[in-house]
Amino acid sequence: MPFTSRRLRAVLLATASVTLVAATLPAPEPLGIGDRLFPHLGNPGYDVLAYDIALTYRGRNTEPLDAVTVIDARTTAPLDRINLDFTRGTVRSVQVDGRDARFAAAGEDLVVDAPSRLPAGAPVRITVRHTSDPAGGKADGGWVPTADGLAMANQADAAHRVFPGNDHPADKAYFTFRVTAPKEFTVVAGGLPAGRTEQGGTTTWTYRTAHPMATELAQVSIGRSAVLHRAGPHGLPVRDVVPAADREKLEPWLRKTPAQLAWMERQVGPYPFETYGLLVADTETGFELETQTLSLFERSLFTGGAYPEWYVDSVMVHELAHQWFGDSVSPRSWSDLWLNEGHATWYEARYAEEHAQKPLERRMREAYARSDAWRAAGGPPARPDAPTPGHKISLFRPVVYDGSALVLYALREEIGEAAFDVLERTWVRAHRNGSATTRQFTGLASRIAGRDLTEFFDGWLYGERTPPMPGHPDWRSGTPGTAGPAPVSAEPGSGRDAGRAAKLR
Incomplete structure (x- = not known):
């Protein structure tokens, strides 16, 4: 076939980055699902x-990873275009149900023209061949360079x-990760191992999640790591990933x-x-993070000697509690963040009271003074x-930590310990593997208490002044x-650098 302008255009579409292709298509626009705090996140x-995500790492953090992301979805409305959230990478090609598709950039969206109109309720497979660039990860999230490789810190956006x-987080899905790296590196990801193959000087590691996961909770660790195994309650596999040189130092x-x-x-x-475990990374992120099944921690938290043992224990419990509150039960919108952080802070404080004689009531009274x-x-x-x-991480302020744990303390005082215990257990059981709202939580609390708690929650959750x-x-x-965090004697996490809001997520 002659090398026509149509063929030239196809070649350009297949080789140009998202930014370069944008000019060749009718004006695409970034979409969102209407989140008040992140209006362009998510897509209708x-x-x-x-998700099936294949990544190739060549051993250098300065070099983008080659990647193929396959998305299996179901339409909820007729679609001529599909918006995906994506930035900081070069898109090489996109296919929709195996057919080449045109694509363009709009803001931080990758906008894909469906080869033909997709009806509502139809399965669709989107295949994107792209790069994944670790540059700039510490500044605004995504890939985080470590001393020996990479990890992910995707919260919130x-x-x-x-x-x-x-x-x-309103759209959770199952994940498969297939990561190829030089054979001297160890790769671990959220979920459980699903195979490993070697070819030449590289190894491909595969992991799959057994439960749906929000994108912000995805984790892939690439490094010169030791993977340590032990048994948890009921035989639960507990897997920790640590710098190989630090395995003995971290074992306690x-x-x-x-x-x-x-x-x-x-x-x-x-x-x-x-499964559960800790990913201890040799990096300084400014926070710890509850990535699903494999929580991310800074090495210095454990090895720096700057913090008392009870404090470090409380940080560990904070991220562990998130596996129930935030990971298994995710927020439907980012305004529901208090359900994540308030609960994680609540159980961290309860643990400190039981194991380190740090009175919960004292901590809550000091939080009340600052509320x-x-x-x-x-x-x-x-x-x-x-x-x-x-x-964006400025969203993680004291009001969503101890300020929100204070709401839970007030609720327990209002409805009694027995009803509060039933509420907590029912909440995580009823919404397991899903996303839930503040209204669902307050409605459940009213049903369990046997009375309408609307007035109580209106003041505690939405009032300008603390009731x-x-x-x-x-x-x-x-x-x-x-306005700052409470003293470290009462509040685990408050003494770290810029305070709790910058350190625990």
Whole structure:
């Protein structure tokens, strides 16, 4: 066939980056699902069922990884175009159900023209061949360079800096990771191993999740790592990934996890996933992160000697508690973040009280004193202010940590310990593997309490001022100059660098 302008255009589409292709298509536009805090995250018209992500790492963090992302989805409305969240990579080609598709960039969306109109309720497979660029990961999330490789830190809006997808926790899916790396590297990802093959000087490692996962919770670790195994409650596989040179130094911390798992199960019921463990990375991210089944921790937390043992234990329990609250039960919108962080902080504080004689009531009273200032600085717990432009993790403010744990303390005081215990267990059981809303939580609390708690929650979750604390009429809030975190003696995490809001996620 002659080399026509049509063929030339096809070649350009197949080889150009997203940015270069944008000019060849009718004006695409970024879409979103209407999240108040992240208006362009997520995309309407389809539900992702599964991701299959293949990555090739050549041993250099300065070099983009080659990648193929296959998305199996089902349409929820007729579609002529499919928007995917994706940026910081070069797209080489896109196929829809095996047919070549045109694509373009719009904001941080990859906009794909379906070869033909897709009806509602139809299965669709989208295959994107692209690169995944680790440059800039520490600054704004996505890939995080470590001393010996890479890890992921995708919360809240950074998964689409690694792979294309529907980057919002309202759309959870199953994941398969296939990662090829030089044979001297060890690769571990969320889920369980599903095969390993060697070819020449490289190894391909495959992992699959047994439960759906939000994109922000995906984890892939590539490094010169040791993988340590032990048994948790009921034979649960516990797997830790650590720098090989630090395995003995870290062992006293790692061996704590089975007992922490057992403690959390006594509080809220069975662990919700197929495995758990710590990924200890030689990097300074400024936070720890509850990536599903494999929580990310900075090496310095355990080896730096700057923090007391009870404090480090509490950080470990905070990320563990997230496996129930935030991972298994994910927020339907980012305004529901208080359900994640408030609960993780609540169980971290409860653990510190039981194991380190750090009184919960003292911590909550100090949080109450700061609560009005926290609300003024960051909004009420269930209606937080938008993050600072260019600094998305500023969403993680004190009001969503101790300010939200304070809501749970008030709720327990209001309805009693027995009803509160039933609420917690019922919540994680009823919404396991899904996404849930604040309204669902408050509705469940009212049903279990046997009375309408709307007025109580309106004040505690949405009020500009903190309501009176049930059972503690002498507590006072609004003390000038108390917008910062509470003292470290009362609040695990508050003493780390810029404070809890920057350190625990």
